[in-house]
Amino acid sequence: MEGKKNLRMRAARVAKDLSQADLARAVGVTRQTIGLIEAGGYNPTLKLCTDICKALDVTLNDLFWED
Template sequence: MPKPPVSNQIRTLRFMAGEMTQADLGDRVGVTRQTIAAIEQGKYSPTLETAFRIARAFEKPLEEVFQWEGE
């Protein structure tokens, strides 16, 4: 399965936010811990709404959390 063309800084941001767990972030965003894990590992690209919710949870602009690596 090809890797999605979107990378992210979620793991780093969670660590910088007092070592927030994947479950804590999932609760804030309204998705499961497993979904956060898959997004964080680049196995799954979030919906636009979920991406904005994740960025908002860290109080960061979308581009600081997610990077487009497509063409």
């Protein structure tokens, strides 16, 4: 995923009416980390991926699986 924008994560976050800062607080990271994940500049750990999915009420496949 690194180097490729995660537009699905951004879309899911916006659909839940969450800012990057809101999501970051919910999963225990900084806003910058969420921004980097969405921009494709950071490859999150599996734990962080699952925490993000729980916060956004989506599955890992919804956000991170490449078609």
